[in-house]
Amino acid sequence: MIEIKNLTKIYRLNKKQMKESKTTNPIKTAVDDLSLTAKPGEIYGLLGPNGAGKTTTLRCISTIIKPTKGEICVSGYEVQKEPEKVREEIGFLTGDIKLDPQFSVDYLFEFFGRLHKVPAEKIKARKEELFTYFGMKDFAQKKIKELSTGMAQKAAIAVCLVHDPDIIIFDEPTNGLDIVTARSVTDYLKKLRDEGKLIIISTHIMSEAEKLCDRIGMIIDGRKAAEGSLEEILHETDAQDLEDAFFVLYKNQKEGR
């Protein structure tokens, strides 16, 4: 279970960042009083446009950055009080985490397995399962720097799942992947969901959220604009699809409704 209560994350911008953002205000509220609950056995999608605060939220859950305000509990552990326990529970995949280009997929998989204190036999079994599922055996001995984008993404997914975590946090899991590879990733997430794991993803692709997510939290400007199943959000906004729903919510939020 992931429980977020009144999460706020404020970044202090340096001069360069202020110039890039064309602002004179050094305070950037990336996430603003966000509350949500995601449960085992569901794929929860954080959906929103660029800069909405999705990655920031996932980084706070994953203990990479500290919330400015609010509470986050992962499997009953508070992220600020017991970050090590939280890290044991989760597998976190984000575009920012780059695997060392000098090492082979096989070596890195074993290395991260040992880092998570997974017994050697279990690492072997996990490798067999994940490398077979994602068709990785042909490039297991290749160095990360020799891989295509899709191969590297598969390697990153396998590495972050080596310890068989109960909670899987994926920041834009299909980013940069072709449709065949993207489908194998989303099918695998569904398989994990059906095994009772909790999956939380971020995406700005409306059709991906429609097909994949059991519940969706629509984030606009750091705030939760809507939450529920696809049907619930469409009903609430009187929309035909998520894209229409987004524009209804976007207009409401801009008009302060």
Ligand SMILES: Nc1ncnc2c1ncn2[C@@H]1O[C@H](COP(=O)(O)OP(=O)(O)OP(=O)(O)O)[C@@H](O)[C@H]1O
């Ligand atoms: N380290 C940082 N320092 C300053 N501002 C930041 C930092 N990280 C993110 N931001 C700002 O916070 C806001 C939210 O960013 P975030 O990356 O969480 O959004 P996102 O919804 O994941 O967007 P995208 O879909 O583009 O990845 C943006 O305005 C971004 O510029």
